[in-house]
Amino acid sequence: MRATVMYGAGDVRVENVPDPVLQNPTDAIVRVVRSCICGSDLWPYGSMPTGGQGRRMGHEFLGVVEELGADVSGFKAGDLVVAPFVWADNTCDFCRQGLQTSCRHGGQWGLHGVDGGQGEAVRVPQAQGTLVKLPVAEDSALLPSLLTLSDVFCTGHHAAVTAGVNPRTTVTVVGDGAVGLCAVLAAKRLGAERIILMGRHKDRTDLGREFGATDVVAERGEEGIERVRELTGGDGTHTVLECVGTQQAIDMSIGIVRDGGAIGRVGAAQYTQVPMGFDTVMRNITMTGGVAPARAYIEELLPDVLDSLIEPGRVFDRTVGLDEVPDGYRAMADRQALKVLIRP
Amino acid sequence: MRATVMYGAGDVRVENVPDPVLQNPTDAIVRVVRSCICGSDLWPYGSMPTGGQGRRMGHEFLGVVEELGADVSGFKAGDLVVAPFVWADNTCDFCRQGLQTSCRHGGQWGLHGVDGGQGEAVRVPQAQGTLVKLPVAEDSALLPSLLTLSDVFCTGHHAAVTAGVNPRTTVTVVGDGAVGLCAVLAAKRLGAERIILMGRHKDRTDLGREFGATDVVAERGEEGIERVRELTGGDGTHTVLECVGTQQAIDMSIGIVRDGGAIGRVGAAQYTQVPMGFDTVMRNITMTGGVAPARAYIEELLPDVLDSLIEPGRVFDRTVGLDEVPDGYRAMADRQALKVLIRP
Numbered sequence: 001m002r003a004t005v006m007y008g009a010g011d012v013r014v015e016n017v018p019d020p021v022l023q024n025p026t027d028a029i030v031r032v033v034r035s036c037i038c039g040s041d042l043w044p045y046g047s048m049p050t051g052g053q054g055r056r057m058g059h060e061f062l063g064v065v066e067e068l069g070a071d072v073s074g075f076k077a078g079d080l081v082v083a084p085f086v087w088a089d090n091t092c093d094f095c096r097q098g099l100q101t102s103c104r105h106g107g108q109w110g111l112h113g114v115d116g117g118q119g120e121a122v123r124v125p126q127a128q129g130t131l132v133k134l135p136v137a138e139d140s141a142l143l144p145s146l147l148t149l150s151d152v153f154c155t156g157h158h159a160a161v162t163a164g165v166n167p168r169t170t171v172t173v174v175g176d177g178a179v180g181l182c183a184v185l186a187a188k189r190l191g192a193e194r195i196i197l198m199g200r201h202k203d204r205t206d207l208g209r210e211f212g213a214t215d216v217v218a219e220r221g222e223e224g225i226e227r228v229r230e231l232t233g234g235d236g237t238h239t240v241l242e243c244v245g246t247q248q249a250i251d252m253s254i255g256i257v258r259d260g261g262a263i264g265r266v267g268a269a270q271y272t273q274v275p276m277g278f279d280t281v282m283r284n285i286t287m288t289g290g291v292a293p294a295r296a297y298i299e300e301l302l303p304d305v306l307d308s309l310i311e312p313g314r315v316f317d318r319t320v321g322l323d324e325v326p327d328g329y330r331a332m333a334d335r336q337a338l339k340v341l342i343r344p
Numbered sequence: 345m346r347a348t349v350m351y352g353a354g355d356v357r358v359e360n361v362p363d364p365v366l367q368n369p370t371d372a373i374v375r376v377v378r379s380c381i382c383g384s385d386l387w388p389y390g391s392m393p394t395g396g397q398g399r400r401m402g403h404e405f406l407g408v409v410e411e412l413g414a415d416v417s418g419f420k421a422g423d424l425v426v427a428p429f430v431w432a433d434n435t436c437d438f439c440r441q442g443l444q445t446s447c448r449h450g451g452q453w454g455l456h457g458v459d460g461g462q463g464e465a466v467r468v469p470q471a472q473g474t475l476v477k478l479p480v481a482e483d484s485a486l487l488p489s490l491l492t493l494s495d496v497f498c499t500g501h502h503a504a505v506t507a508g509v510n511p512r513t514t515v516t517v518v519g520d521g522a523v524g525l526c527a528v529l530a531a532k533r534l535g536a537e538r539i540i541l542m543g544r545h546k547d548r549t550d551l552g553r554e555f556g557a558t559d560v561v562a563e564r565g566e567e568g569i570e571r572v573r574e575l576t577g578g579d580g581t582h583t584v585l586e587c588v589g590t591q592q593a594i595d596m597s598i599g600i601v602r603d604g605g606a607i608g609r610v611g612a613a614q615y616t617q618v619p620m621g622f623d624t625v626m627r628n629i630t631m632t633g634g635v636a637p638a639r640a641y642i643e644e645l646l647p648d649v650l651d652s653l654i655e656p657g658r659v660f661d662r663t664v665g666l667d668e669v670p671d672g673y674r675a676m677a678d679r680q681a682l683k684v685l686i687r688p
Contacts, residue, residue: 094603099628102603162630259438259446262632269622276631277616281609284443284634286506287618288606290625 002344003119004057004325006041008050010333012057012326020115020123025071026089028127030081033138034147035061035117035342036316037328038085039177040268045329056110058118058342059085060150064138065131066121072128080138081131083117083124084294085109085151090129098296103129117150118325120344132298135306144313144341145305148182149298152339153312155266156182156243157301158292160190163239163264167191172228172236172256173213175243176204178315178339179266181211183241185312188212189304196228196237198252204338207314221248225255232258239264242289247271257285264289316341346688347463348401348669352394354677356401356670364459364467369415370433372471374425377482378491379405379461379686380660381672382429383521384612389673400454402462402686403429404494408482409475410465416472424482425475427461427468428638429453429495434473442640447473461494462669464688476642479650488657488685489649492526493642496683497656499610500526500587501645502636504534507583507608511535516572516580516600517557519587520548522659522683523610525555527585529656532556533648540572540581542596548682551658565592569599576602583608586633591615601629608633660685 003017020029035058044055062082065075075081088095088103095103105126110116115123124130134146148154156179165171171187173180176199187195188211197213198220199205205216217227229236236258242249245267253263254275266289276287304310318337320328321344328340347361364373379402388399406426409419419425432439432447439447449470454460459467468474478490492498500523509515515531517524520543531539532555541557542564543549549560561571573580580602586593589611597607598619610633620631648654662681664672665688672684 097604099604101626101628162628260441260443265625267625269620269625272619272621273617274620274631275616276613276618276620278613281611281613281634282445284445284506284637286630286632287620288630288632290628293628 001120002322004116005054006044006048006057007052007054008048009046011050012045012329014323014325017119020121022067022069023123024125025069026126026128027069028065028072028075028124028131029067029121030063030083030124031066031121032061032063032117032119032344033080034143035344036147037118037325037332037340037342038151039179041329042333043268043270045333056116056119058116059109060147060152061117061122062134062143062147062150063122069127074128075131075133080134080136082134082146082149082298083130084154084298086291086294087125087130088295089126090295095129098293100293100295101291118342120322130295132302142305144316145311147341148312148315149294149301149305151292151294152178152315153182153186153301154294154297155179155292156241157186157297159183159241159243159264159266159289160186162288163241163262165190165192165239167193169238170194170232171239171241172196172198173241173243174198174249174253175267176201176208177243180243181208181315182312183243184208184213185211185310187241189310196231198224198228201335221252224252228256237261242267245270250274254280254285259283262286262288266290266292315339319343345464346666348460349398350388350392350401351396351398352392353390355394356389356673358667358669361463364465366411366413367467368469369413370470370472371413372409372416372419372468372475373411373465374407374427374468375410375465376405376407376461376463376688377424378487379688380491381462381669381676381684381686382495383523385673386677387612387614389677400460402460403453404491404496405461405466406478406487406491406494407466413471418472419475419477424478424480426478426490426493426642427474428498428642430638431469431474432639433470434639439473442637444637444639445635462686464666474639476646486649488660489655491685492656492659493638493645493649495636495638496522496659497526497530497645498638498641499523499636500585501530501641503527503585503587503608503610503633504530506632507585507606509534509536509583511537513582514538514576515583515585516540516542517585517587518542518593518597519611520545520552521587524587525552525659526656527587528552528557529555529654531585533654540575542568545679565596568596572600580605586611589614594618598624598629603627606630606632610634610636659683663687
């Protein structure tokens with residue numbers, strides 16, 4: 001089959017790789033119907049050293065079940081399914097508490113002989129725990145939004161849930177990438193009435209306004225902090241959803257959050273230190289969030305997508321075929337595309 | 345009257361200062377019956393530059409109301425009252441959400457013309473919001489435990505509450521000082537069954553065991569992390585209550601907490617950076633806690649003290665008169681005393 005392999009910064013190729021086959025009775029083979037490129041794929045795309053073996057890419061996909069291992073029940077060939085961006089057995093103690101990203105028998109796509117999502121098919125380990133059946137046809141217009149349950153919308157939702165967004169909390173979303181926009185949508189869905197979106201790309205912040213942002217702040221750093229404080233009577237917001245992952249973004253989040261408030265961070269941290277010294281102790285600031293256990297949220301969010309109450313799939317502004325995936329990476333890296341959908 | 349003034353590292357004096365008088369209609373004058381020395385007083389005692397004006401000390405006290413401003417209701421002269429370690433109006437939006445430490449009209453003892461607690465009397469600003477009446481006599485044997493509601497027990501409780509301690513969570517308490525021991529007691533009170541206390545002073549950890557610690561770990565740093573992990577099947581504990589405030593303590597807390605877990609930090613942070621990079625994002629670690637809004641907890645905790653269900657006052661292992669306060673500081677700094685009670 002054809003699949004995406006990254007060999008170094010800026011070097012993404014679509015190549016022939018072995019067709020996936022069942023290796024364990026807990027596996028399934030899924031033919032990929034939709035996949036996409038993640039903002040987090042851009043970190044290695046910008047910095048991966050060359051010379052290595054190549055890395056299979058993609059951790060967001062939905063597709064059709066083709067084969068099932070003997071231990072997988074509840075699915076049949078032909079089912080349309082979505083996979084969360086970390087596979088998991090969904091039965092261990094971590095999974096039962098809703099932290100499938102720390103599953104005792106789980107792992108990441110594209111590593112250790114597991115396929116990535118940016119290809120024609122995937123061997124899905126722990127298929128029964130990992131996959132969630134989608135009650136729509138393969139040609140449903142809902143596929144883009146359903147695909148966001150794999151990662152990007154659940155990630156925005158995780159930021160909002162962990163930070164404690166509710167109808168009584170004001171919210172700042174740091175970052176107008178696809179995760180940031182999904183965080184706006186998630187905060188709106190959880191009842192927030194005041195949502196400040198920090199971003200400087202008008203086409204993106206415009207979508208953010210449609211998703212529920214009430215204010216847009218283009219400034220960054222100290223100016224950004226000052227602007228959000230101005231908008232909130234000097235206090236900052238009860239919650240901050242940090243959707244970037246840079247040092248500047250996390251520093252700014254601490255400057256923006258209200259005393260007693262929480263930062264739900266879901267950006268893939270490029271920083272190693274967080275300036276949470278004496279001042280943040282005196283202000284009772286909470287830093288929470290992390291990699292989103294999407295699997296924990298899919299069943300809860302699915303009905304709203306099926307009923308078109310939310311349309312997170314609007315973050316996709318370009319669609320490519322599998323052979324055009326390298327163009328898709330370039331477009332996202334150059335900020336010509338917000339998020340690229342792949343139709344293999 | 346006599347009161348404690350600090351002039352520099354190691355230089356604490358008990359001096360004559362002006363008697364407190366009502367300055368605002370929201371003030372009260374309280375004659376101090378019991379006060380104490382806080383672990384946080386040891387930070388300036390170890391490092392305060394000399395040459396300045398002197399700083400009035402003490403932020404924990406209980407006493408008898410002597411005078412009330414015209415706007416203070418609900419109290420009368422002769423009432424025994426306890427004061428939380430930050431004064432507050434208890435009516436602003438921060439106070440109503442239980443964050444009296446960020447009160448819009450509150451402040452700290454010993455600053456800006458407000459008396460400290462280590463003296464004969466105190467002018468209490470925002471007295472109606474700040475003070476809580478104690479239904480016991482001035483000679484009650486419960487006074488030491490009641491005094492801990494001013495700060496140290498509420499601080500341990502805050503660490504436990506913010507970290508989410510409950511009967512299903514395992515707990516590590518970092519530090520065997522008075523706050524750490526109170527955190528053990530608070531975690532036990534909240535139903536925790538497994539409480540690992542990290543400390544190396546046997547007399548203190550022995551009291552910790554009486555308060556509810558099930559395990560004691562004397563090791564620190566990487567060895568300490570390894571030991572706690574060994575005790576928990578490699579996982580660490582769901583919650584960590586950080587009761588020290590040093591870089592080592594916060595680093596260790598991150599190493600000890602279980603994936604998806606929370607660190608409730610109440611140590612006065614001597615560090616400026618917290619190593620919460622990519623690894624802690626992948627592990628979904630939450631950093632929470634902060635300076636304890638004792639006022640929010642006093643009513644809730646008071647009945648358990650009055651019924652002697654808990655005896656946090658056991659952290660006091662030395663009692664001094666006002667003139668011996670400098671000896672009390674020395675004893676605590678030299679670790680000859682755990683926590684020093686003052687009878688002015």
